[in-house]
Amino acid sequence: xxxxxxxxxxxxxxxxxxxxxxxxxxxxxxxxxxxxxxxxxxxxxxxxxxxxxxxxxxxxxxxxxxxxxxxxxxxxxxxxxxxxxxxxxxxxxxxxxxxxxxxxxxxxxxxxxxxxxxxxxxxxxxxxxxxxxxxxxxxxxxxxxxxxxxxxxxxxxxxxxxxxxxxxxxxxxxxxxxxxxxxxxxxxxxxxxxxxxxxxxxxxxxxxxxxxxxxxxxxxxxxxxxxxxxxxxxxxxxxxxxxxxxxxxxxxxxxxxxxxxxxxxxxxxxxxxxxxxxxxxxxxxxx
Amino acid sequence: xxxxxxxxxxxxxxxxxxxxxxxxxxxxxxxxxxxxxxxxxxxxxxxxxxxxxxxxxxxxxxxxxxxxxxxxxxxxxxxxxxxxxxxxxxxxxxxxxxxxxxxxxxxxxxxxxxxxxxxxxxxxxxxxxxxxxxxxxxxxxxxxxxxxxxxxxxxxxxxxxxxxxxxxxxxxxxxxxxxxxxxxxxxxxxxxxxxxxxxxxxxxxxxxxxxxxxxxxxxxxxxxxxxxxxxxxxxxxxxxxxxxxxxxxxxxxxxxxxxxxxxxxxxxxxxxxxxxxxxxxxxxxxx
Numbered sequence: 161x162x163x164x165x166x167x168x169x170x171x172x173x174x175x176x177x178x179x180x181x182x183x184x185x186x187x188x189x190x191x192x193x194x195x196x197x198x199x200x201x202x203x204x205x206x207x208x209x210x211x212x213x214x215x216x217x218x219x220x221x222x223x224x225x226x227x228x229x230x231x232x233x234x235x236x237x238x239x240x241x242x243x244x245x246x247x248x249x250x251x252x253x254x255x256x257x258x259x260x261x262x263x264x265x266x267x268x269x270x271x272x273x274x275x276x277x278x279x280x281x282x283x284x285x286x287x288x289x290x291x292x293x294x295x296x297x298x299x300x301x302x303x304x305x306x307x308x309x310x311x312x313x314x315x316x317x318x319x320x321x322x323x324x325x326x327x328x329x330x331x332x333x334x335x336x337x338x339x340x341x342x343x344x345x346x347x348x349x350x351x352x353x354x355x356x357x358x359x360x361x362x363x364x365x366x367x368x369x370x371x372x373x374x375x376x377x378x379x380x381x382x383x384x385x386x387x388x389x390x391x392x393x394x395x396x397x398x399x400x401x402x403x404x405x406x407x408x409x410x411x412x413x414x415x416x417x418x419x420x421x422x423x424x425x426x427x428x429x430x431x432x433x434x435x436x437x438x439x440x441x442x443x444x445x446x447x
Numbered sequence: 448x449x450x451x452x453x454x455x456x457x458x459x460x461x462x463x464x465x466x467x468x469x470x471x472x473x474x475x476x477x478x479x480x481x482x483x484x485x486x487x488x489x490x491x492x493x494x495x496x497x498x499x500x501x502x503x504x505x506x507x508x509x510x511x512x513x514x515x516x517x518x519x520x521x522x523x524x525x526x527x528x529x530x531x532x533x534x535x536x537x538x539x540x541x542x543x544x545x546x547x548x549x550x551x552x553x554x555x556x557x558x559x560x561x562x563x564x565x566x567x568x569x570x571x572x573x574x575x576x577x578x579x580x581x582x583x584x585x586x587x588x589x590x591x592x593x594x595x596x597x598x599x600x601x602x603x604x605x606x607x608x609x610x611x612x613x614x615x616x617x618x619x620x621x622x623x624x625x626x627x628x629x630x631x632x633x634x635x636x637x638x639x640x641x642x643x644x645x646x647x648x649x650x651x652x653x654x655x656x657x658x659x660x661x662x663x664x665x666x667x668x669x670x671x672x673x674x675x676x677x678x679x680x681x682x683x684x685x686x687x688x689x690x691x692x693x694x695x696x697x698x699x700x701x702x703x704x705x706x707x708x709x710x711x712x713x714x715x716x717x718x719x720x721x722x723x724x725x726x727x728x729x730x731x732x733x734x
Contacts, residue, residue, distance in 0.1 A: 164526070164693045166533035172693055173526035180653045188490050189653055193525055195486035200530050202478045209475075210522075210531045217518045221508010231504045235497075238480055239451070239460035243487050244497045246453035366467040366476055406451045406459055 170197040216358055223357040227318065229263050233359040236260060236405035237368075251386070252295060255444040259407040261389050262377065264316040268306050268330040274426055276344040279328025283312035283346030285434040286416070287424050290342070292335045292380055293442050299339025300443060303382035306332050307343070309375070314351025335382075342426065347416065347435050350374045350399050363404065370404050373397035374416075378441065385443035392439055414439055457484040503645055510644040514605065516550050520646040523547060523692035524655075538673070539582060542731040546694040548676050549664065551603040555593055555617040561713055563631040566615025570599035570633025572721040573703070574711050579626045579667055580729045586626025587730060590669035593619050594630070596662070601638025622669075629713065634703065634722050637661045637686050650691065657691050660684035661703075665728065672730035679726055701726055 164172050173193045180186035205213065223230035235241045241260050249258040271277060292303040308330035310316050317328040329348070333341045352370035355363060363370050375391035393400060393408055394416040400408050417436045424430055425438075451459050460480045467473035492500065510517040522528045528547050536545040558564060579590040595617035597603050604615040616635070620628045639657035642650060650657050662678035680687060680695055681703040687695050703722045711717055712725075 163697050164529055164533075164695070166530065166537070169526050169530050169533060169693060176655060176689075176693075177653050179655070182652065185652050188492075188496075191486055191489045195482045195489070196525060196527060197530055198485075199478055199482035200527055200534070202482070203475050204534050205475075205531055207531065207535050210528075214516070214518045214522065217504070218508050218511045218516070221505050221518075222511065224505045224509065229501070229505070231501045231508075235501065238483060239456050240483060240487055241497075242451055243453065243456050243484055244492055244494065246451075246456060247487070247491050248494050250453070365469065365472050366464050368463060368466070402463075406456060406463075408451070410450050 170194070170201075173197070216362075220358045227321075228354060228357075230357050230359055232263055233353055233357070234362075236262075236353070237359055237363060239406045242406045249386075251444045254442060255295065256388055256390060256441045257409045257411050258389055259391050259409060259412060260405055261379075262405075264310075264318055265306075265308060265377070265379070266318065266327070266330070268308060268332045269327055271331045271333060271343065273333055273336065273341055274343060275331065277307070277329060277331035278344070278346040279317070279326060280324050281311040281317070281328045281346050283348070284432075285430070286345050286347040287426070287428075287434070287436040288343055288345060288376065289340065289425065289436070289438040290335075290378075291438075291440045292339045292341070292382065293440060294385065295442065295445050297442070299335075299337070300382045300385065301335055301337045301339060303335040303339070303341075303380055303385075303443075304332060305335060305341050306330075306377075306379040307345075308377045309345065309348040310351050312346060312349050314349050344428075348374055348376065350397055353404055368404060369399075369402065371399045372403050372405060373399035373408060375407075376437075380441055380443065382443060384446055386446055388441060388443055390441075392437065457481070457488075460484070503649075507645045514608075515641060515644075517644050517646055519550055520640055520644075521649075523549075523640070524646055524650060526693045529693045536673075538731045541729060542582065542673075543675055543677060543728045544696045544698050545676055546678050546696060546699060547692055548666075549692075551597075551605055552593075552595060552664070552666070553605065553614070553617070555595060555619045556614055558618045558620060558630065560620055560623065560628055561630060562618065564594070564616060564618035565631070565633040566604070566613060567611050568598040568604070568615045568633050570635070571719075572717065573632050573634040574629065574713070574715075574721070574723040575632060575663065576627065576629035576712065576723070576725040577622075577665075578725075578727045579622045579628070579669065580727060581672065582729065582732050584729065586622075586624070587669045587672065588622055588624045588626060590622040590626070590628075590667050590672075590730075591619060592622060592628050593617070593664075593666040594632075595664045596632065596635040597638050599633060599636050601636050631715075635661055635663065637684055640691055655691060656686075656689065658686045659690055659692060660686035660695060662694075663724075667728055667730065669730060671733055673733055675728060675730055677728075679724065 177189040220230045292300040355370040374394040380388045393413045464476040579587040642657040661681040667675045680700045
């Protein structure tokens, strides 16, 4: 075939990729061509706009490094990451809902229940407790609970490795016989995603702020259960209705309860402001 | 809004980008979200496949340099460049058709009519003549005719700058009072696009070869006329029906006439094999 015009080019490309030997690669190639061409046909870009798009994608790739993934930010801010998350987690009702994994996870140090994981992070004390259960509400003992969160300026330890390369604000716990775990840390805060790159420019052009509402990340695994990756968001946060990555679900918003002085649930005697959170995580069964 | 599930996430993102202040940026953002989400919904990627996609885009960006544009290759090989070309060149019938600009243009040195532009490129002699006309077939005098092509191994001078940084196989001419131009060069050949990067891997996964059929590039500008960017392809080339960038149009295929010994149209006495091409370029009027 040697005649490709505006009317026939899409079918010509579809015909070409129809020869892809691997079935899945063929499905993805065909869908990509179909939807990409439909996008181009809808917007009818000028040649200058097309060049701008090429430049945007190139700069997005070139912004990526060992500590920065600009294409994940692009996927997050266009709602693609949450859509992929939803497609991959069609869970039975009653299970704790999932949300985005985010770019700030590394395998955390292990701690005994009750330990303080805040390390060198600054902030006001927070007591976090949880209970891991199965679909029937029965406690899951020995679940591996990874947690991670920012400091009270909105930075993860990873983003400050230049200052101090020790992990902080992250830890791994194992739930007890009653399915429960608890630890101390400091209260995090809402923060902007890195916005000094192409994605920041896109958000700015779209009149959008770059903030995520305050949250703590949880990843919970246990034999026979589906892995749960989620956040617990702080009720009252001003960005709950406009999370830049569309990660919020109502069921994942909880009171970060405020206290002054008094005694914490583990008996620790407190002075000044502190916070507490207690939450059930109901896992979905595997398979 | 704080509840984004598989059913509602696309509308949530569309609502968010609906606030884009600039009308055109808003149209493009909305269309991008709509078609990108439709693509994801059709293929339902696993999380591992999504990660593969992020990696592919990242590697494509990181392959780009001053002398390599991998995202243009991706656009070319998915037929997007030709679709954009078609959308931007809805020409009156009778006008010479357009095709992709390609990544190998630089502003060429100027030559007198009849000069030899082959420089240090190796290959068999080729005499190229043309006539620039307007929509009514009247000669266009003083048109600026830029030409560029590969050597007989399929490499452009740019790709061999390590060996010799002088331009070769490219030149600028001005049509005479009769609209005609002519020059000498060497005959190019079919060649693979650069395929040692992510796009090469994609083509390979799709069971596609990376070749473009033999061609010479022309870019012609003249006052009152639309700029013409096109190629003239060599009839008989084995890749005419499978050009990896979908650039071929029937009307752009011409005999590269073969000769042995004899006299060239400009009177030059030839020995051995040589080739000739003579072609009209009919420009579309501006506006």
